[in-house]
Amino acid sequence: xxxxxxxxxxxxxxxxxxxxxxxxxxxxxxxxxxxxxxxxxxxxxxxxxxxxxxxxx
Amino acid sequence: xxxxxxxxxxxxxxxxxxxxxxxxxxxxxxxxxxxxxxxxxxxxxxxxxxxxxxxxxxxxxxxxxxxxxxxxxxxxxxxxxxxxxxxxxxxxxxxxxxxxxxxxxxxxxxxxxxxxxxxxxxxxxxxxxxxxxxxxxxxxxxxxxxxxxxxxxxxxxxxxxxxxxxxxxxxxxxxxxxxxxxxxxxxxxxxxxxxxxxxxxxxxxxxxxxxxxxxxxxxxxxxxxxxxxxxx
Amino acid sequence: xxxxxxxxxxxxxxxxxxxxxxxxxxxxxxxxxxxxxxxxxxxxxxxxxxxxxxxxxxxxxxxxxxxxxxxxxxxxxxxxxxxxxxxxxxxxxxxxxxxxxxxxxxxxxxxxxxxxxxxxxxxxxxxxxxxxxxxxxxxxxxxxxxxxxxxxxxxxxxxxxxxxxxxxxxxxxxxxxxxxxxxxxxxxxxxxxxxxxxxxxxxxxxxxxxxxxxxxxxxxxxxxxxxxxxxxxxxxxxxxxxxxxxxx
Numbered sequence: 001x002x003x004x005x006x007x008x009x010x011x012x013x014x015x016x017x018x019x020x021x022x023x024x025x026x027x028x029x030x031x032x033x034x035x036x037x038x039x040x041x042x043x044x045x046x047x048x049x050x051x052x053x054x055x056x057x
Numbered sequence: 058x059x060x061x062x063x064x065x066x067x068x069x070x071x072x073x074x075x076x077x078x079x080x081x082x083x084x085x086x087x088x089x090x091x092x093x094x095x096x097x098x099x100x101x102x103x104x105x106x107x108x109x110x111x112x113x114x115x116x117x118x119x120x121x122x123x124x125x126x127x128x129x130x131x132x133x134x135x136x137x138x139x140x141x142x143x144x145x146x147x148x149x150x151x152x153x154x155x156x157x158x159x160x161x162x163x164x165x166x167x168x169x170x171x172x173x174x175x176x177x178x179x180x181x182x183x184x185x186x187x188x189x190x191x192x193x194x195x196x197x198x199x200x201x202x203x204x205x206x207x208x209x210x211x212x213x214x215x216x217x218x219x220x221x222x223x224x225x226x227x228x229x230x231x232x233x234x235x236x237x238x239x240x241x242x243x244x245x246x247x248x249x250x251x252x253x254x255x256x257x258x259x260x261x262x263x264x265x266x267x268x269x270x271x272x273x274x275x276x277x278x279x280x281x282x283x284x285x286x287x288x289x
Numbered sequence: 290x291x292x293x294x295x296x297x298x299x300x301x302x303x304x305x306x307x308x309x310x311x312x313x314x315x316x317x318x319x320x321x322x323x324x325x326x327x328x329x330x331x332x333x334x335x336x337x338x339x340x341x342x343x344x345x346x347x348x349x350x351x352x353x354x355x356x357x358x359x360x361x362x363x364x365x366x367x368x369x370x371x372x373x374x375x376x377x378x379x380x381x382x383x384x385x386x387x388x389x390x391x392x393x394x395x396x397x398x399x400x401x402x403x404x405x406x407x408x409x410x411x412x413x414x415x416x417x418x419x420x421x422x423x424x425x426x427x428x429x430x431x432x433x434x435x436x437x438x439x440x441x442x443x444x445x446x447x448x449x450x451x452x453x454x455x456x457x458x459x460x461x462x463x464x465x466x467x468x469x470x471x472x473x474x475x476x477x478x479x480x481x482x483x484x485x486x487x488x489x490x491x492x493x494x495x496x497x498x499x500x501x502x503x504x505x506x507x508x509x510x511x512x513x514x515x516x517x518x519x520x521x522x523x524x525x526x527x528x529x530x531x532x533x534x535x536x537x
Contacts, residue, residue, distance in 0.1 A: 005236040007096035007160045014099035015084070018106070018149050022262075028147045029269050036276045043283035050287065181484040188481060191471030201467050204530045208460070208485050211526065215488040215519055220512050222495055280431055 064269055072265040079105065079258035082251035090248075095148050103153040103253050105174075105259035106146040113143025113263065114178065118210030121203035133199035134274035136206060137189075138267045144182045146263070151175050170220040177216055181209040195281060313394060320405040326414025328387065329420065331396045337391050340377040342425045349375045350433065364437055369497035372433065372441075373453070373490055380457055381482060384465040385475045387414065392469045395414060400534060411531040412460065419458040439501070446500050449513065453493030456520040460486050463527040466534050493518040 090097035116233035117139040124132035154172065155165050166172065185205050192198040244252060315323070332338055353371045359364060367529075391397040391414075402412050434441045459483055468478040483490075492512040498507040 007094040010096040010156050010160050011098050014096070014153050015080070015102065017152055017156070018102050021149050021152075025142075025266070029266070029273060032271055033269075033276065034257065036273070036280050039280045040276065040283060043280065043287050046287045047283065066405060125530070148423045177484050177487055185472070185475060188467070188471065191468075191473045191477055193472070197470070200536065201470075204463075204533055205481065205485075207526065207530065208463075208523075210528070211522060212485045212488055212519075215515060215522075216491070219488045219495065219512065219515050220490045222515070223491070268536045 065272075068261070068265045068268065069127075071074055072262045075254075075258035075261050079251075079255045083256050084284045087248050087251040088245060093157075093161050099153050099157045101255040103150055103157065104231075104252065105255035106153070107150040108256055109263040110143045110147035110150055110262075113139040113146070114206075114210060114213070115180070117143065117206045121206040121210075124199060125201045125207075130195075130199065130278065133202065134271050134278070136203060137274055138178075138183055138270035140182050140206060141270055142263060144179065144265045146184075146259070147175065147179050147182075149180060162275075168220075168223075169170075170217055173215040173220050174213060178209070178213045181213065185209065195278070304330070315405060317406065317409060320403075320409045321413045321416065322427055324400070324410060325417045325420070328368045328413070328417035332417075332421070336492070338383055339424055341386070341420055342383050342421065343428055343465065345382055346375050346379045346425055347432065348379055350429070352438070354436075359437065362420035364439065365502070366498070368433075368437070368439060368441075368501055369494050372429070372497070373494045375429060376422065376450075376454070377457065377483070377486070377490055379425055379429075380422050380454075380461060381479045383425070384418055384458075384461040384482075385468075385478050387418055387421070388462075388465040388469040389474065407532045407535055408528050410535065411466075411527060413417075413465070415458050415462040418462050419454055422454045422458055423451070426454065441501075445501065446497055447508060449493055449496045449500065449516070452513070452516045452520060453489055453497075456523060458517065459524045460489070460529055461518065463531060463534060466531070487517050488515065 079101070083098050087098065087101070089095060112126050117136045120132050120136035120139060123129075124136060151172075154175075158167070159165050185202060188205055189198050192201060306340070350371065353359065353367075353374070357367055358370070359367070359371075401407070403410075430441045433439070461478075464481045464485065465478050468474055468481055471477055492515045495512040496509045496516065499512070500506075
């Protein structure tokens with residue numbers, strides 16, 4: 001039998017891949033969250049505007 | 058949006074720590090496997106992600122059934138969270154397996170029951186998201202999603218059993234013996250430590266991510282309702 | 290388009306809704322038969338669906354013929370695969386059409402208003418879809434036998450084809466009811482259906498290629514059992530969840 005084959009390249013690729021994918025997923029969660037928060041704030045202010053303008057009429 | 062609960066903050070930190078420890082155990086602590094060398098270390102994360110991936114699909118099917126019975130939107134958010142996080146982890150599982158298979162089996166892919174079933178399962182849950190995307194009414198979306206996770210959860214094990222027949226009847230197609238022989242190895246006790254810790258670590262990370270996704274889901278629902286209100 | 294609508298609409302109250310004025314509902318079997326009859330008589334008036342499925346199947350076989358270069362040697366091993374791929378593709382075509390017709394002409398609402406159990410609609414639609422598939426298969430099989438000089442008319446093989454078609458129509462009807470209500474509709478059905486129906490297709494291919502290769506019946510028992518298990522489980526599930534898929 002020959003010595004242990006050098007497969008560390010594959011190992012590194014595997015772990016890099018796993019961490020990158022998890023990182024991308026966490027980042028997408030963060031991004032979606034902040035986008036939605038912004039949307040919610042805009043909509044809240046829009047709603048406040050609407051209710052105040054309808055009162056004036 | 059409610060402020061982030063304290064337990065979730067703690068869980069975030071714990072998740073990062075256990076991920077780091079699991080990586081340390083897998084990359085440094087566990088001994089190098091004698092036949093395959095370094096690449097065998099991929100196995101710890103492979104099993105960890107596979108475990109939570111499958112767990113999530115089972116949880117999703119159960120949540121789907123619960124939704125159909127209770128019609129409570131909370132279960133729908135639970136189901137989406139489980140499927141989404143699982144799909145990500147399962148994707149990692151498949152790619153890690155493939156990376157491991159290249160040096161171990163000398164091929165990126167074989168049509169082995171596990172591999173094939175994994176690929177089909179992943180496709181089922183991608184189809185799940187396409188189904189949800191095509192429906193505007195949130196209530197209908199939830200109902201259809203629940204039905205589909207149930208169908209997927211039941212058909213995947215049967216797919217596995219069917220594909221196994223292809224191999225037992227045709228052992229010549231792609232050497233089942235050689236695959237088993239080259240894939241198997243016995244774990245030393247240090248390897249077992251890394252192995253079980255990685256299962257534990259991914260369970261914690263899974264719970265943490267799912268919690269975040271559920272919170273995101275309720276924020277999504279809130280924004281959707283606000284949009285309806287404003288447009289009226 | 291417009292003149293078809295009243296025709297179909299008239300057809301329904303006659304058969305399904307006849308006893309709606311009286312308290313008792315039509316029996317399960319009677320109501321199911323009424324839906325099947327409605328589908329078949331609508332289809333036999335125009336042959337829209339069956340003719341499309343047939344022409345499509347023949348085209349698929351021609352494509353396979355050249356794509357796989359079906360000479361005598363290859364034919365042996367791939368016949369069942371080619372047949373099942375053809376049935377699956379033609380099946381989605383039929384499933385898509387039969388459900389979108391119901392949606393477009395507003396017949397689904399009529400059916401839902403009928404004083405019958407929702408599962409009656411499911412069984413009615415599933416059985417008529419199955420009948421369409423079987424009709425197509427009944428034409429494709431002799432044509433294939435003739436073209437490639439293989440005898441496909443064996444009782445055991447026909448049994449496998451029947452079991453496979455039942456499973457495929459059972460899941461397909463449920464999923465096409467869902468996909469017909471989405472934005473992407475026709476595009477979505479195969480994407481939803483193929484991964485979930487994978488066990489049916491694979492087990493059918495396995496069993497029929499075993500039979501065609503002259504294996505003993507006991508050798509194909511394993512895929513056959515799984516096929517039956519799948520059929521039973523998915524008919525039961527579709528029966529239970531169909532309510533949720535048509536609810537408005």
